[in-house]
Amino acid sequence: FNDFVIFMSNGQPSADTIVQVSTDQTGIQLKVDCKEPLKVTPASNGLWSGDVVEIFFGDKAGDRRLSQFVVGPDGQKFSGKGSNVEVNADWEAKASVAEDSWQAIVNIPFTALGWANPKEGESIAFNVARQRKAANELQTWSEVKVSFHDVEYFGRLLLGKYPDDMMRAEYETAQAHKAAAALKEKFARNAQRTFLLAPVRITDDFSIPFMPDAVFDAPEKIELRAAVNEMKPLALALANTTGKTVEYRILVETQPDEGKSRFDWHDSKPFPGVTLRQGLPMRDSESGSNALFDPLPRLNEASTVSVAAKEAGLLWLDFDTTDMKPGKYEGRIRIIPLNGKAVFSQAGYGYGNFTYSGEMSDLPFTLQVCDIELSKEPTIPGNFFSPPANQEVIKLLREAGMRIFQINPWSLNFPLDEEARFKPQAPGAQANLDMFTEISAEKFFIGYSCYDTFLQTNKNKSALWSEWMKTLAQFMKQNGAVLQNCYVEVYDEPDPKRFDEILHVLRTAREAAPEIKLTMTLGAHIMSAEQMEKLHPYVDCWILWSHGYFSRPEHLAFIRKVQQEGREVGHYTCDTVLRSSLDRNYRRNAWFGEYHKLDINALYQGITGLRHCIWKRTPAGEILYHGPDSAIPSVRYMAFRQGMTDVKYLAKLRKIGKDSPEAQEFLKNAAKRVTVDFAHDPSMPDTVREEAASLILKIQGNK
Structure with a gap:
């Protein structure tokens, strides 16, 4: 061929x-x-x-x-x-x-x-x-x-050989016909139902057309298990088996107490702490020839979603168990086709005494909130290289574990006074800082590439670099920031060929602002461990590309050394293609940090500062979409957030299982099983997390 x-x-x-x-x-x-x-x-x-x-x-x-x-x-x-x-x-x-x-x-x-x-x-x-x-x-x-x-x-x-002496083209055509016939047969088996509803993995393939096999084997009830202080996701495929587009009303309700509801067709109370979202198709490239579900806006005011004929839509439920009491919570997901059959008949005397026959259907579920209280803080803090665009952005990023917010150096274009000295005035950066009520409690990532940005905004006057660093420290301090919480990214993914310049610039920055955390982000231009060693005296935090710095023995030895000396080391993934693996590149990000015992889990990127671009082009890494005054999470955001939640179970077990040989043996290999031994298995993060939960409950029960 x-x-x-x-x-x-x-x-x-x-x-x-x-x-x-x-x-x-x-x-x-x-x-x-x-x-x-x-x-x-x-x-x-x-x-x-x-x-x-x-x-x-x-x-x-x-x-x-x-x-x-x-x-x-x-x-x-x-x-x-x-x-x-x-x-x-x-x-x-x-x-x-x-x-x-x-x-x-x-x-x-x-x-x-x-x-x-x-x-x-x-x-x-x-x-x-x-x-x-x-x-x-x-x-x-x-x-x-x-x-x-x-x-x-x-x-x-x-x-x-190909069967029946076929040629390759004939065989491929026959296989396509066979697949189409199999799908048709699945629909035929469910001919009595106009729609199907089933849970799917949160890291499933959400390509359009979307018709996962799970819908043809839909469960009669869904069992969910969560800890206290968790955002528990439930992804659902809603398949329309009819020949026309249907609008469905979606309700997530508490299960009515037996005997207390006059009619089973009456709606019940909203289930506590649940957010309903739907998947929207988004182009996967500039050509727009293919699409997949990625943005997850809240359902509209009528709580409806439209699904085309013979296709499936994506529903996304978030159960917020923050401060919930442990116990079993019974609920149901009610689906009402708005352009389907619906007949009310008089059942007797009295107002509203009707029987109902129609296509409405209820899928019961149980949410078991275990007696496990997870920390509200991430095990390893996240840095998503993201500005605090608005309060909804801050809320969503915090829920995903982000604790370091970006201040873009382009917004730090300090003016010069008559004596050619910078004045600590920066309205753009000031607006970002004003988003926070207690700046002293926040951490800030000042990047990307402060030195290169400084050169561009100051006409390549490199002699002013020391003065600029001093002014930056003054500006952050006068706004209430703690300088040790300010990560100044001096270079972003620099070419090691610039090494002599990098060394000089870092040394100058350290002398000018000794309290600030000087940060280096190293990417695909791999810098040698020997070069990193020479920069080490001037670097407080290293953010290293996950795929480039964690396999070579010399890099791993350097990482362990600088951590032992009190420096911070983080990793980052940089996935700029919408179809990047949800499992490998998003959910396992936090597991990677856990396995390598790192200090920061970083991801490019939470949300872009270029808010007017985001819906007009395919996202180039951003896991949040801008709303008018809010933010809309993506499926990729949800996968990342779940990984950050997963490892909280390990942290909880580590805390309460110090005297348990069984817990210590489990923790020794837990992250390795997910990131190394079974990196190919998308079910392994769930398996290890559930095993950790069971061990936590076992240890707590023995105390």
């Missing part, structure tokens, strides 16, 4: 890639012919610094997200299971370079895939990708959406 496309754009590549695949009893063989009209580029600084071919397979053993095999034109190779940690797999790769091309011959045993005794007719998720360094081009056979690790968008590799 040679039907590759350019990654993300799905355009036509400028050079062909031709793959031949064969199998025998032991494994899979591939011959990959890479045409290269520009220049074959061997690696110069790590395998991915040159041309590579990457071969991916899905999981067959239940112990990985995927299997990855990479080879370059000089024969360098890498194998892994979906992370940047190399796995010593038993496989072979040979490479050769010719004029205007290079070729890789690869032999991958089934054992390297964890695939035991495969038989003809079986299949496996499969993709081949290619990096052309000279052309700055990435190619992929499967049309993956976000990264080459998107297993859910892989194609399939079928062992043996």
Whole structure:
């Protein structure tokens, strides 16, 4: 096959890639012919610094997200299971370079895939990708959406021949027809029902069209378990099985006491502490060709949601258990189709004495609030690089664990007086600070890249840098901020080639404002541990890219050293594509910080200061949308918030289980199970959190 496309754009590549695949009893063989009209580029600084071919397979053993095999034109190779940690797999790769091309011959045993005794007719998720360094081009056979690790968008590799002597195109068409027939059959099994309602994972695939399998196996009752001081989410798919668009009224109510309600069709009391939201489709790229549910505004005044024919809508319920008493709370989710059948008949004498027959349906649920009181403070504070745009923004960010608010250095354009000295006046920053009632209790991230911004706002007059830092300290102090709570990001993701300048600028900043926390954010331009060591005397806080600084032994050793010396170390993820994995890149962010025992969980970004852009383009990382005077959370926000809640259970267990060998043994590996051992399993955060909850209750019961 040679039907590759350019990654993300799905355009036509400028050079062909031709793959031949064969199998025998032991494994899979591939011959990959890479045409290269520009220049074959061997690696110069790590395998991915040159041309590579990457071969991916899905999981067959239940112990990985995927299997990855990479080879370059000089024969360098890498194998892994979906992370940047190399796995010593038993496989072979040979490479050769010719004029205007290079070729890789690869032999991958089934054992390297964890695939035991495969038989003809079986299949496996499969993709081949290619990096052309000279052309700055990435190619992929499967049309993956976000990264080459998107297993859910892989194609399939079928062992043996296509059935009935089909050609590939015929087989693919037949499979599409088979999938359509299976969906039609699912609808037919539920032909007596006009709508279906079922819970889905909060990190599910919310792509449009949305019709998860869960709705065809809807439960008769939902059981929820939460602790005190938790925001407990419940995501629901509401499937419309009719042939027309239907508007549904959604009510979340307490379950009426038996015998106290005159008619079962009467509405009950609103369930305490619940917020109802609906998913809105949002374009996933500038082209607007695909969409997925992401913004989660509150339901409208009528508490209704519209669902198209043969599709499902997304409902999102948040149960706020802050200061609730432990116990069982019975409720129901009532769905009323507003353009469906509804008939009232006189049932006897008296006003309002009716019987009702219609399409309204109730789904009962139990919310079990356990006798576990979680802290209202995050285990590890969050920094979402976000300004305090309004009180609703502050509230939502606090609920997700953010405790460090951004002051943008562009708003700190201090004016110069007649003696060319800065005056501590900054109306834009002042407006942000005025959002807080007790500034001395707040922490502030002053970024991005204060030094580079300072140069741009002061005509590259680097000699004024020391004076600017002194004025910044004066400005923050006169507004009531504690300087030790002010994280001044001197550089944001700098190129290490600027090292001499960075060292000088940090040294100057330290001398000018010794009380302020000087911060460095390091990203994809990987800085060596040796260079970081030289900057260490001047840096109080390091914010390090999660995918670049936590696998190399020298970086890990440096991190442990500076933490032992009282410096802060945080990690951050920077996902600017709407389809980034909700599980890996949002929910597990806090688990990553827990596993590495860090001081800050950071994420780019909570909300943008460019409020007029947010609804006109696809979000580029923001997990909150601007409302007129409020904010609207996204599905990505909810996934991140849930991870921050998960690890609070570990903190609670750590606090009360100091004398419990069982608790200590559990805590030793809890975060590792989620982030390393079962990083491929989206159910593992729930599993470990529930195990922690059970242990907490067990220990409390024994005291």
